[in-house]
Structure formats: C-alpha cells, structure tokens
Amino acid sequence: HPLDAEPYRQRFVEAMDDDFNTAQAVATLFDLAREINRAREEGTPLTEARKTFRELAEVLGLTLKEEVHLDAAPFIKLARKYELSSAGKDHPASYYIDRLIEKRDEFRRARDWPNADNIRNSLAEMGTMLEDTPQGTKWRQER
Structure with a gap:
C-alpha cells in the first residue's frame, strides 16, 4: 500500500x-x-x-530539488554479483546502493580492498559517488 x-x-x-x-x-x-x-x-x-x-x-517557501529517478537494473546486477539476498526484489535503486555500501563496509572491515574498491568503482561508473565520513559512507548521484 x-x-x-x-x-x-x-x-x-x-x-x-x-x-x-x-x-x-x-x-x-x-x-x-x-x-x-x-x-x-x-x-x-x-x-x-x-x-x-x-x-x-x-x-513555506522551501524549494526542493527534484529527485533523480534511477533505473534499479544496473544496481540489481551489481548486487547479484556480490550475492546480496535482496537482489531482484522490487526495491528502488537507492535500496540497492545502500546494500552495496553495507557490503563494501564489510569488505573494508575485512581489509578486502580489491572487492571494496570494485564496489566503489562500479558505483562511480553508474554515476554514484561515495564519500567516506566519520559518520559512515554517504552517496550522491552525479548524473
């Protein structure tokens, strides 16, 4: 609903x-x-x-940016590559981006830099830029 x-x-x-x-x-x-x-x-x-x-x-005079509607398909494909259990379910692209960031964080904690970097680079190729902060990883869509 x-x-x-x-x-x-x-x-x-x-x-x-x-x-x-x-x-x-x-x-x-x-x-x-x-x-x-x-x-x-x-x-x-x-x-x-x-x-x-x-x-x-x-x-109230607040103007909000239009939300960018992302096709979830490429993010689902990347999620499947990392065997994320939610891959293929009906979620928006932002859901998959968040799950991929969680997976990347797991790789980073395990010092598995190649896989962590691969997720970052794959997301960047799709226009999703990651920024690691003390509060956690933030993301923004560049295109």
Whole structure:
C-alpha cells in the first residue's frame, strides 16, 4: 500500500490555520519526511507522499530539488554479483546502493580492498559517488 500523506496534509493545514503556526507546520514536515524515509526502506510506494511533501514545503517557501529517478537494473546486477539476498526484489535503486555500501563496509572491515574498491568503482561508473565520513559512507548521484 502507498504511504498515505493525507493526515500530514491535514495537520499542516491546521497549523497554518492556527495563526500561521509555522513551528508546528515545520514539525509536521519533519514527521512526514521521517515517515517517507522509513517507508522507503520498506519499499513502500511513495510517489503521492513525496508530491504532498513537496507541495507543503513550497507553502513555506522551501524549494526542493527534484529527485533523480534511477533505473534499479544496473544496481540489481551489481548486487547479484556480490550475492546480496535482496537482489531482484522490487526495491528502488537507492535500496540497492545502500546494500552495496553495507557490503563494501564489510569488505573494508575485512581489509578486502580489491572487492571494496570494485564496489566503489562500479558505483562511480553508474554515476554514484561515495564519500567516506566519520559518520559512515554517504552517496550522491552525479548524473
């Protein structure tokens, strides 16, 4: 079932009707963002929820970048190469990127640099750039 963002829309409208209670409106946006992130991990359809989030954010003057829609197929192929059990299930590309980063982290802990580097390089060839930080590996899509 898709994520239902309507309760968040209602809370947002109520906050704005309450003498422009922007603090409550922003808190509602954060709650919706958290729910979208949680649902994404579960593979829940999010098209309408993201549309609602973007629409409500614009009411507050926030302009959000359009999300890049990635074809999951090349990431699934790479996940299969590393025998990740989720490969081939119906998940967005971001799900596979996160699983590949976890696998790369396993290789790094085991000091298996060739496999760790291969995952990084393969992702880079698909436009997914990795950045290792003290908080963990972050990724961004360059194309």
